[in-house]
Amino acid sequence: MIYGLIAPGYEMAEVLAATLCAQNKSFKSFDMSTKLKLIGIDVASFGDPFINEPDCRTIVFENKHKRIYKRINISNDGQYLLGGILIGDATAYNLLLQTSVNRIVLSENPEELILGSRGGEQDGAGITSLPDEALICSCEGVTKGDIYNSVIDQGCETLDGIKKYTKAGTGCGGCMPMVKDLMLHTLKAQGKYVRNVICEHFNYSRQELYDLIHIHQLKSYNEVLNILGQSDGCETCKPLVSSLLASLWNEMILNKGNDTAQDSNDRFLANIQKGGSYSVVPRVAGGEITPEKLIVIGELAKKYNLYTKITGGQRIDMFGAHLNDLPFIWEKLIAAGFESGHAYGKGLRTVKSCVGSTWCRFGLHDSVSFAIRIEERYRGIRAPHKFKSAVSGCIRECAEAQSKDFGIIATEKGWNLYVCGNGGSKPQHALLLVSDVDNDTCIKYIDRFLMFYIRTADPLTRTATWLNKMEGGIEYLRNVVVNDSLGMAEKWEAEIEKLVDTYKCEWKEAVENPAIRKRFSHFVNAPEEKDPTIEFVEMRGQKRTPEWKIV
Amino acid sequence: MENRLTKHITTNYQTVNSKIMTDTSNNWLAACRVEDAVENGGVCVKNGEEQIALFYFTRRNEWYATQNECPHRKQMALSRGMIGTLTDEPKVACPFHKKNFSLKTGECLSGDECSIRTYPVKVENGTVYIAVRP
Numbered sequence: 269m270i271y272g273l274i275a276p277g278y279e280m281a282e283v284l285a286a287t288l289c290a291q292n293k294s295f296k297s298f299d300m301s302t303k304l305k306l307i308g309i310d311v312a313s314f315g316d317p318f319i320n321e322p323d324c325r326t327i328v329f330e331n332k333h334k335r336i337y338k339r340i341n342i343s344n345d346g347q348y349l350l351g352g353i354l355i356g357d358a359t360a361y362n363l364l365l366q367t368s369v370n371r372i373v374l375s376e377n378p379e380e381l382i383l384g385s386r387g388g389e390q391d392g393a394g395i396t397s398l399p400d401e402a403l404i405c406s407c408e409g410v411t412k413g414d415i416y417n418s419v420i421d422q423g424c425e426t427l428d429g430i431k432k433y434t435k436a437g438t439g440c441g442g443c444m445p446m447v448k449d450l451m452l453h454t455l456k457a458q459g460k461y462v463r464n465v466i467c468e469h470f471n472y473s474r475q476e477l478y479d480l481i482h483i484h485q486l487k488s489y490n491e492v493l494n495i496l497g498q499s500d501g502c503e504t505c506k507p508l509v510s511s512l513l514a515s516l517w518n519e520m521i522l523n524k525g526n527d528t529a530q531d532s533n534d535r536f537l538a539n540i541q542k543g544g545s546y547s548v549v550p551r552v553a554g555g556e557i558t559p560e561k562l563i564v565i566g567e568l569a570k571k572y573n574l575y576t577k578i579t580g581g582q583r584i585d586m587f588g589a590h591l592n593d594l595p596f597i598w599e600k601l602i603a604a605g606f607e608s609g610h611a612y613g614k615g616l617r618t619v620k621s622c623v624g625s626t627w628c629r630f631g632l633h634d635s636v637s638f639a640i641r642i643e644e645r646y647r648g649i650r651a652p653h654k655f656k657s658a659v660s661g662c663i664r665e666c667a668e669a670q671s672k673d674f675g676i677i678a679t680e681k682g683w684n685l686y687v688c689g690n691g692g693s694k695p696q697h698a699l700l701l702v703s704d705v706d707n708d709t710c711i712k713y714i715d716r717f718l719m720f721y722i723r724t725a726d727p728l729t730r731t732a733t734w735l736n737k738m739e740g741g742i743e744y745l746r747n748v749v750v751n752d753s754l755g756m757a758e759k760w761e762a763e764i765e766k767l768v769d770t771y772k773c774e775w776k777e778a779v780e781n782p783a784i785r786k787r788f789s790h791f792v793n794a795p796e797e798k799d800p801t802i803e804f805v806e807m808r809g810q811k812r813t814p815e816w817k818i819v
Numbered sequence: 820m821e822n823r824l825t826k827h828i829t830t831n832y833q834t835v836n837s838k839i840m841t842d843t844s845n846n847w848l849a850a851c852r853v854e855d856a857v858e859n860g861g862v863c864v865k866n867g868e869e870q871i872a873l874f875y876f877t878r879r880n881e882w883y884a885t886q887n888e889c890p891h892r893k894q895m896a897l898s899r900g901m902i903g904t905l906t907d908e909p910k911v912a913c914p915f916h917k918k919n920f921s922l923k924t925g926e927c928l929s930g931d932e933c934s935i936r937t938y939p940v941k942v943e944n945g946t947v948y949i950a951v952r953p
Contacts, residue, residue: 428906441930468906490859490878500878502903503912503919528860532899532914540914544895792851792862792873799863801870801895817893 273302274407274439299369299406303354303361303442309335310358315351315368316341324350329382331356338382340364347373349381362446366402366412396453404446407439415447419454427451428468464726467504470497474652474727478512487517489529507531508727511614514650515722518770520777521650522784533612536788537774538594541587542813543802546594548574548586549611550601551647554621554639554659555582564604568597575810581618581656583609588811590798595788598775607773608648614728615650616657619643620668624661624678632678635661638707642676645711646718648771649764652725652734655718656691670698673731674714679703683710687717687745690732699735699742702750712761716749719760847941847948850884856947861898861911863887866951871938872898873949874922876909882940883922884949889913890933897935 271277276298286293301314317339320326324341331337336356342349349368354361364381366372374381400413418424418433427448431437437444455462464473472480477496486492492509493501506529514521521530522537533539538546550565565584569576572593574586589597598608611617621639625631639659646657655673660666662678669675675686681704689698702713725734738744747753778784789795804811848871850864856875864871870887887895892915900911902922909922919928925935939950 432906469903493878499907500876500904500909502905502910503901503917506901506903525858528857528901531901535899540896540899542894787857790863791865791870792855794865797865799870799895 271298271300273298273300275299275409278407301365301369301406303358309356310354312354312358312361313352314361314365315349317351317353319350327379327382329379340378340382342374342378346378349374349378352382354382362404362443365406366398366404370399370402372397372399404450405434405436405439405443407443408435408437410434410436410443412450415450416454419451420458425451425455425460426465426468466508466727467502469493469499469501469505470509472496474508474512475724477509478516478723481509481512482516487513487519488523488525489513490525501529503531507534507614510534511650511652511727515767518648518767520772520784521774522778522787524783527784527787536591536594537598537608537612537778538589539612542816543804544799545588545590545802545813547611548589548594548597548601549579549583549609550606551609551643552583552618553643553647554619554636556621556636556640557584561604561606564601564606568600572597573811575812579611579618582620583611583618585611588804588813590790590802592789592796592798595779595785599779602773602776602779608775610648610774613648613650614652614654615648616643616646617654618656620656620658620672622659622661622664622666624659628661630664631661632680633661633683635659635667635676635678638676638683639667641707642711642714645768646714648774649718649722649767651718651722653728653730655721655731671695672698674698674717676710682706685710685713688731688735688742690730692730694732696732696736701742701746713749715764716752716757716760717745719763720745720748720756846951848951850947850949853942853945853947860902861900863895863898864949866949869951870895870898871949871951872900872911873940873947874898874902874911875947876902876922879909881909882942882947883909884938884940885911885920885922885925886936888935889915889918890927890935891916891918891931 279298280295283293283295303312319341325344327340327342329338334356338354340349340352348371349364351368352364360382398412400411400416402412404410404412404415414434415430415436418430422433424430424433427444430447430451436447452462465471466474466477470477480496481492484495486495489506489509510521510526510529513526521534527535536546538548541547569586572589575588577585579585619639619642621635622628624635625633626636642657657674658667658669658672659676660669660678665677669677670686671689671691673689675689675698677684683705684703685701685705686698687701690696721731721734735741735745790799791797803814805814848866850873851862856862856873858875858877861872861874864873872885872887874883876883885897887898889896891913894915896914897911900914902909902911904910905919905928910919910928911922912919918931920935921928925937927933941948
């Protein structure tokens with residue numbers, strides 16, 4: 269009999285250790301319930317999955333369309349869950365296992381165990397109905413009571429704390445969602461305010477940290493960590509704090525000390541691509557570019573052998589640059605009048621525009637000029653996530669403004685401003701914030717909208733998700749932005765004005781500052797040499813990266 | 820279980836191995852000057868065909884060296900990763916998919932089987948040395 273699971277493995281090791289120490293212990297059969305982590309499909313079985321009628325009664329749910337099969341076996345008196353099989357959807361596994369192992373008396377409608385309750389949703393009732401001795405982590409033998417006690421008696425208020433104290437979740441990790449639910453439930457039951465803290469180094473939410481950094485006037489990641497955090501940081505808090513510092517002070521992000529607190533793309537002011545090369549995206553505000561500038565891009569791409577592609581945001585992306593070549597490429601771009609496009613940062617990407625009234629026979633206003641004005645106003649401002657914009661010259665909406673974080677559409681009387689739209693994995697149309705406003709009013713409202721977003725959104729939250737979570741939704745947002753219901757408008761406008769005034773092209777600073785420029789080399793002990801492992805293959809007359817190497 | 824045993828053996832074998840290397844004097848690679856290393860971050864050191872990531876964990880006053888290649892997708896990238904701690908264990912996060920590796924043992928802390936090679940580091944008279952295979 270091969271068990272192949274970690275818990276029987278530990279048990280066998282204990283038997284072996286006991287035997288070696290001349291103690292009497294033998295291995296008895298083990299509960300073989302398990303949830304397998306197969307790629308692409310969830311599979312789980314628990315209790316006695318194969319018992320058949322007449323020894324039990326079975327309830328089977330099959331959905332061939334979604335490729336889900338669930339079967340539970342209940343005792344003939346309908347009182348207990350004896351076992352079952354889950355294929356395609358094993359989310360209920362932990363709860364079913366506990367119900368079976370702890371012989372919890374079933375409700376009148378045991379089918380709800382696999383179908384879900386229809387009506388009268390009872391949030392978290394699953395966990396609360398478990399007895400204290402219910403085994404939550406079967407790898408390490410941790411019960412619900414152990415976890416409960418770790419929260420109440422030991423003050424563990426984080427998953428890491430519970431893991432450290434109880435060892436729950438340190439084996440296969442499959443029980444972590446349940447441990448988290450238990451933790452949150454226990455904390456809430458204690459009347460504790462459950463906070464969305466950043467990581468083990470900062471016991472604050474993003475919003476709290478924003479205010480604290482402002483109040484303490486902190487300028488570097490190390491200062492923030494020393495005064496507000498603990499230990500030595502990680503890849504979660506470093507980019508988050510760096511983004512807050514940039515949103516607050518707008519200083520060069522690669523200044524000594526802050527450089528290594530940037531996410532990899534920000535650290536090298538370029539997007540790392542498969543294979544370890546980088547891409548180069550200069551700003552092409554509003555998508556307007558002169559033939560001279562197009563030639564410069566073409567010549568540079570030829571000289572450095574770069575793959576070129578028009579991006580979704582009306583810009584030109586050059587791929588396949590060696591780290592060492594980046595300062596040389598940017599030096600030439602800057603000399604030709606280009607600047608950083610911030611494609612690597614969490615900030616404004618692009619303000620797309622249709623050609624507008626200067627050429628189009630339908631155009632109501634000059635959408636290109638307005639797009640350029642907006643792009644140059646908000647360029648380089650760091651936010652909780654990237655944000656995009658567009659301006660359309662009429663209701664035909666060729667710039668697709670309603671899919672942007674803020675989008676503007678010309679009307680007979682002015683501009684309509686839409687906010688919190690999103691393309692991406694969950695497309696969402698932007699909602700109308702105000703109608704028929706003039707240029708300056710439109711910009712004033714965008715100022716307030718952006719500052720409100722920068723100050724209050726959770727990390728890595730786009731404006732659409734931010735709005736979805738906002739109590740009161742678009743009505744509330746309109747009240748804050750248009751009617752100034754929080755009385756913050758003047759302050760936010762001043763803050764944005766400061767960011768606009770302190771804007772500098774990061775790439776210009778990087779190529780002109782020898783200490784920063786020195787970092788754009790692959791080998792510290794052979795600064796002239798490029799990474800020899802970077803390879804390209806040919807495709808349609810250009811280069812591309814080879815596929816990931818088989819691991 | 821088997822995994823744990825392997826890890827245990829590998830860790831101990833490496834400790835023995837690094838002791839031997841410490842005692843041998845002729846396989847220390849002079850990697851760079853202290854001021855050339857990046858504070859609280861990594862640089863990449865060329866050792867013939869081999870690439871080594873050298874980390875100066877200034878906050879802890881510690882030096883670490885590992886292979887530069889991330890074993891997950893075979894990318895030469897670890898020296899460009901962010902370093903930090905996971906409950907006091909110093910670690911590096913690969914810039915590609917944020918796999919975490921212990922800087923002390925090379926063990927993957929993101930639940931994967933892969934691990935990375937680590938190298939002993941010493942600093943003498945302002946020069947950083949990495950113990951490499953002769």
